[in-house]
Amino acid sequence: MTLTPDEIRTLKGINEALSLEEVREIYLPLARLLNLYVDANQHRSATLDRFLGNRDRRPPFVIGIAGSVAVGKSTTARVLQALLNRWPQQRNVALVTTDGFLYPNATLEARDLMSRKGFPVSFDINRLIEFVSELKAGRPQLEVPLYSHLVYDVLQDRSQIVDQPDILVLEGLNVLQSGMDYPQNTHHVFVSDFIDFSIYVDAPIEQLNQWFIRRFMTLRDSVFSDPNSYFHKYADLSDDEAVATADRIWREINEVNLRQNILPTRERASLILSKGPEHAVDSISLRK
Numbered sequence: 001m002t003l004t005p006d007e008i009r010t011l012k013g014i015n016e017a018l019s020l021e022e023v024r025e026i027y028l029p030l031a032r033l034l035n036l037y038v039d040a041n042q043h044r045s046a047t048l049d050r051f052l053g054n055r056d057r058r059p060p061f062v063i064g065i066a067g068s069v070a071v072g073k074s075t076t077a078r079v080l081q082a083l084l085n086r087w088p089q090q091r092n093v094a095l096v097t098t099d100g101f102l103y104p105n106a107t108l109e110a111r112d113l114m115s116r117k118g119f120p121v122s123f124d125i126n127r128l129i130e131f132v133s134e135l136k137a138g139r140p141q142l143e144v145p146l147y148s149h150l151v152y153d154v155l156q157d158r159s160q161i162v163d164q165p166d167i168l169v170l171e172g173l174n175v176l177q178s179g180m181d182y183p184q185n186t187h188h189v190f191v192s193d194f195i196d197f198s199i200y201v202d203a204p205i206e207q208l209n210q211w212f213i214r215r216f217m218t219l220r221d222s223v224f225s226d227p228n229s230y231f232h233k234y235a236d237l238s239d240d241e242a243v244a245t246a247d248r249i250w251r252e253i254n255e256v257n258l259r260q261n262i263l264p265t266r267e268r269a270s271l272i273l274s275k276g277p278e279h280a281v282d283s284i285s286l287r288k
C-alpha cells in the first residue's frame with residue numbers, strides 16, 4: 001500500500017525516527033485490519049438497531065493500546081490514528097491517553113505515592129471508567145483531563161473534549177488491567193470491558209531500559225532546560241550522571257510497575273506487537 005506525500009509528512013511529524021518501511025509493512029496492514037473490525041462492528045450494531053427499532057447514534061469503536069513506559073504506545077497510537085483517518089469512510093478518530101487520569105502530584109505527594117506514578121494506586125480509575133462508559137453510551141462533549149510530561153503533572157487549566165468520535169484510540173499502561181489491580185474501583189466493570197480491540201506493545205526489558213534512557217537524554221537536551229520543566233533540576237547533570245539518574249528511575253519505578261502490573265496483562269490483548277532493536281516489530285500474535 002502506498003502513502004501520499006501528505007501522509008508521509010504527518011507521520012514524520014509524529015516521530016522523526018519512524019521508519020516508513022515499517023509503517024508500510026506493519027502499521028498500514030494493521031490499520032486495514034482494524035478498519036475491517038470497525039466495519040464488522042458497525043454491521044453488528046446496525047443489525048441490533050434494526051432488531052430494537054433503535055435510531056440512536058452508534059457507539060464508538062474503542063481501540064486500547066497497552067504496554068510498558070517507553071515501549072512506544074503513544075507513537076503507535078498516533079500513527080494508527082493518522083492511518084485510520086485515511087480510509088474512504090472518513091471516520092473521526094479521537095485519541096486519549098490515560099495518564100490524564102493520574103492523580104495530580106499534590107495528591108500523590110500527600111499519599112506518599114510519587115515513586116508509584118503509573119501504578120494502579122496512582123490512577124483515578126473511577127473517573128476513567130466513567131469516561132469510557134459515558135463515551136460508549138454516546139454522550140457528547142466529554143471533558144478529559146490532560147497530563148504533561150514537561151510539567152510532570154496533570155494540567156489544572158487545560159482539558160480535552162471528546163465529542164462522539166467514530167473510533168477512540170485509548171492509550172495507557174493500564175488499559176488491560178482488571179478489578180483485582182484496583183481495590184479503589186467502586187464500579188463492577190473495568191476499562192477493558194469497553195474496549196473492542198486491544199493491542200499490547202511488547203519488547204524485552206533490557207531494550208525498554210535503553211529506550212527509556214534514550215528518551216530521557218533527548219528530553220534533557222530539549223525540554224529539561226525549560227524552567228517550567230519538572231526535570232529542570234537535571235539539566236546540569238553530566239552525561240554519565242544523567243544516564244545513571246534515568247537508569248535509577250527506570251529500575252526503581254517503571255520496571256517494577258512493568259513486572260508487577262503491566263506484563264501480567266499482555267495475554268489479554270487481542271493482538272501483541274513484539275518489538276526488537278530500534279523499535280522494529282519482529283512478530284505479531286493475533287487472537288483468533
Ligand SMILES: Nc1ncnc2c1ncn2[C@@H]1O[C@H](COP(=O)(O)OP(=O)(O)O)[C@@H](O)[C@H]1O
Nearest residue numbers: 017018068069070071072073074075211215279
Ligand atoms: N516506531 C518507532 N520507531 C522509532 N522510535 C520509536 C517508535 N516508537 C517509539 N519510539 C521512540 O521510543 C521512545 C518511547 O516512545 P513513546 O511513544 O514515547 O512511548 P510510551 O508512550 O510507550 O511511553 C521515544 O523516544 C520514541 O521516539
Ligand SMILES: CC(C)(COP(=O)(O)O)[C@@H](O)C(=O)NCCC(=O)O
Nearest residue numbers: 068069070099117118173249253254
Ligand atoms: C506518566 C507515566 C506513568 C506515563 O507513562 P507513558 O505515557 O510514558 O507510558 C510515566 O511516564 C511516568 O512518569 N512514570 C513514573 C516514573 C518516571 O518515568 O518518571
